[in-house]
Amino acid sequence: MLSSGTVFVLVVSVLVRSTVSLDTANVTSQSRSGRALSLFEVVKFKNDACNPGGSSGRMGTCYTVDECSRRSGSPSGTCANGFGVCCIMSLSCGGSSSDNCTYLTESMSPGSVMECQYEICKCAPDVCRIRLDFLQHTLVGPVIGTTESGIEDSGNAIGDCITDTFSVKNPRAKSPPDICGFNNGQHMIYDMASPCSSLDFVLGGGGQARNWDIKVTQYKCGEEDVAGPLGCLQYFSNPMGRISSYNFPTTSTTVDENTTHLSRQTYSMCIRREAGMCAICYIPAIIPLVEAADDQASFGLNKGEDAAVDTECRDDYIQIPFGETVDAIEGGPGIQLFCGRAFNVDTAATVPASVCSSHLPFQIHYVTTQNEVDKGKNNEMINFPGGIVGFSLDYRQVPC
Structure with a gap:
């Protein structure tokens, strides 16, 4: 009582x-x-x-x-x-999460042969986008090419992820391309239609250690300002920054002869337009000194020895809608596709220069095929820079 x-x-x-x-x-x-x-x-x-x-x-x-x-x-x-x-929240291999923020962290010793799968499920029915921030993401790289080697009969394999692979299985929506190699600091965003998707690592042995530390963030429909528009695999929200293809050595200040882009890549990269900005300009992040003839700029796609544009870009290229020189923004019809060995609107150029666009929204589209040309004068591994490099571009937005 x-x-x-x-x-x-x-x-x-x-x-x-x-x-x-x-x-x-x-x-x-x-x-x-x-x-x-x-x-x-x-x-x-x-x-x-x-x-x-x-x-x-x-x-x-x-x-x-x-x-x-x-x-x-x-x-x-x-x-x-x-x-x-x-x-x-942290997941180990085989784990599942429906939390808004989750970390996937593993370190694998050399020689590892295994599959590691994670299930990522929506934390709410109105989730539309999943962002993967690769705090660390180092796997065995693709079959590499060597610029100036003149190797023939190996183009079918160059750029292929045949030992290790990271893939996203995304039912009822487009899945990102498979990647491998060095991708620390990169990110990937995909549209989420089904209740769950899976992130899969396949490791195929070899003498290299692997590690990954991935932050998984979920965004609801209508949060495009922070998650990017639907369909954009990468999204950059700063008025200036750097965009690089997967497996590009982003921590290096030089581009060596073995730098090799991944094959079978098709995706879009979007940049949020800042208030008061009406155009955007891109230029290779690494441009070697003239006297260092064997150094490569951080742009090289497809065959040819100089800059190439539009109809010359049939296999590997980046698309910058209505690209023009910095002095001719809004001054002409512009160029759509860029490839070759020099990033330039001038097809006679052998050195890179800024390419600008006032087309909205600010966006780049990137395409690589499954093969590299390795025959005759169009061999992508002859002459610096090579056509197997990929790209790393600095961008800046231009005020109105």
């Missing part, structure tokens, strides 16, 4: 997945003296992304302690005014 002077206050923390803000609801009862006593406090908060701070830089999702434990997450710091914990 309770004495008349004893008061019990029961506080219940309840997790709800809803769009309401943090609030409390009181359920009251009357004491013997007629006073209203608070018996329950129901705490409601969103399962939003949270930043626990610290040196790891990892983001989490706000859950209760129990919910974080049930999801096999790691609590790190608090959220929701202390009612929740910032839960860091």
Whole structure:
């Protein structure tokens, strides 16, 4: 029996997945003296992304302690005014996640032969885009070519991922191209139509260690300003930056003779237009000194020794709608396709130059076929720069 002077206050923390803000609801009862006593406090908060701070830089999702434990997450710091914990979600091979922010982290020793699959499911029915940030993404690279080697009868394999492969299985929507090699710092975004998709690694042995650390973020329909328009495999939100093909050595200041782009690539890269900007210009990020004749610029696609455009670009190319020189923005019909050994609108040029476009939206489309030309004067591995390089371009937006 309770004495008349004893008061019990029961506080219940309840997790709800809803769009309401943090609030409390009181359920009251009357004491013997007629006073209203608070018996329950129901705490409601969103399962939003949270930043626990610290040196790891990892983001989490706000859950209760129990919910974080049930999801096999790691609590790190608090959220929701202390009612929740910032839960860091990490998957190992074979794992599945329906959280807004998840990390996929593995390190594999040389000689590994295995398959590693992750299942990524929508955290809400109205999720439209999945972004993969490759904090680390190093696999065995493709079959490489060697510029100036003049090798023939090997073009069918160059650029192919035949040892290791990373692929996205994306039912009812377009899947990204398969990739391999060095992709640290790159990213990939795909449209999500089915409830779940899978991310698959296939490792085929060899003497190289592999590692990956991938941040998976989900975006709802209507969040194109941060996730990019539908259909854009990469999205860049800064007024200036750098765009590189997959397997390009982005940490190097030179382009060596073995730099090789991946085959079978078809995708679009989009840049958010800043307010007050009316055009965008691109130029190779690496341009060697004239006296260093054997160094390569960070652009080389397809056959030919000089710049090539439009009808000359039948196999590997990038498309910049209505590309023009920096002095002729909006001054002419423009060029659509760019390839060859020099990035330039002038087909007689042997050195790179800026290519600009005022066409909206700001976008590049990239295509490589399954084979490299390795015969005669059109051999893509003869003369610097080689036609097997791929690209790394710096861009800047131009004010109106």
